[in-house]
Amino acid sequence: MISIIIPALNEAEGIAATLQHMQSFRRDGHELLLADGGSHDNTVALATPMVDQVLGCAPGRATQMNVGAHAAKGDILWFVHADTVVQAGMDRLILSALRKTEKAWGHFTVRLSGKAPLLRVVETAMNWRSSLTGIATGDQGLFVRRETFEQLNGYAEIPLMEDIEICGRLKRSAGAPLRLSEKMITSSRRWESRGILRTVLLMWRLRFSYFFGTDPAELARRYQ
Numbered sequence: 001m002i003s004i005i006i007p008a009l010n011e012a013e014g015i016a017a018t019l020q021h022m023q024s025f026r027r028d029g030h031e032l033l034l035a036d037g038g039s040h041d042n043t044v045a046l047a048t049p050m051v052d053q054v055l056g057c058a059p060g061r062a063t064q065m066n067v068g069a070h071a072a073k074g075d076i077l078w079f080v081h082a083d084t085v086v087q088a089g090m091d092r093l094i095l096s097a098l099r100k101t102e103k104a105w106g107h108f109t110v111r112l113s114g115k116a117p118l119l120r121v122v123e124t125a126m127n128w129r130s131s132l133t134g135i136a137t138g139d140q141g142l143f144v145r146r147e148t149f150e151q152l153n154g155y156a157e158i159p160l161m162e163d164i165e166i167c168g169r170l171k172r173s174a175g176a177p178l179r180l181s182e183k184m185i186t187s188s189r190r191w192e193s194r195g196i197l198r199t200v201l202l203m204w205r206l207r208f209s210y211f212f213g214t215d216p217a218e219l220a221r222r223y224q
Contacts, residue, residue, distance in 0.1 A: 006081070018085060035057055036057070038056070094106075105142065110184055164207070
């Protein structure tokens with residue numbers, strides 16, 4: 001079984017579309033868990049009929065994903081952002097890839113939802129970066145064997161860069177990731193609302209600052 005864990009906070013606008021694309025996974029015997037960080041819109045009401053469990057917890061993506069992982073029953077944990085659309089059959093791709101290799105974790109490639117030509121450049125750069133470094137972002141649908149996740153004590157509960165942090169530990173303890181070429185379509189709202197180039201520059205500054213030891217709490221303040 002794959003346990004698909006979706007952290008959410010005030011995602012009423014798109015959560016139904018995200019979960020609708022995952023109903024085939026439930027029919028195949030996998031489970032959907034929504035870890036809600038205290039939404040005050042209709043996220044929980046919309047999600048409840050479409051998931052196996054809604055888990056209420058403190059806000060913070062790392063905290064929410066850890067809560068979901070703790071409640072999960074599956075042998076494989078798959079973390080999917082609430083604004084990301086997955087394609088049918090991706091569950092089978094994960095299972096097949098893990099069966100054929102001794103890898104313990106992996107991720108997909110990403111496509112941004114918007115139509116602006118510059119977004120094609122951004123997503124291509126994201127995919128190249130993860131291919132070269134073995135470090136994925138949450139938008140790329142990190143999946144990991146449960147035993148490996150538990151050995152690492154899950155996500156570090158930091159307010160930003162939790163995906164970068166855990167990928168670093170996974171690389172050191174379990175080796176390079178599987179990289180599946182199928183694309184997860186994630187919302188481009190972050191880039192479009194702030195300006196595409198401005199957002200790219202901000203994220204690179206934050207990554208460099210994190211690499212040189214800046215406190216993730218300070219990075220989260222800058223991001224906000």
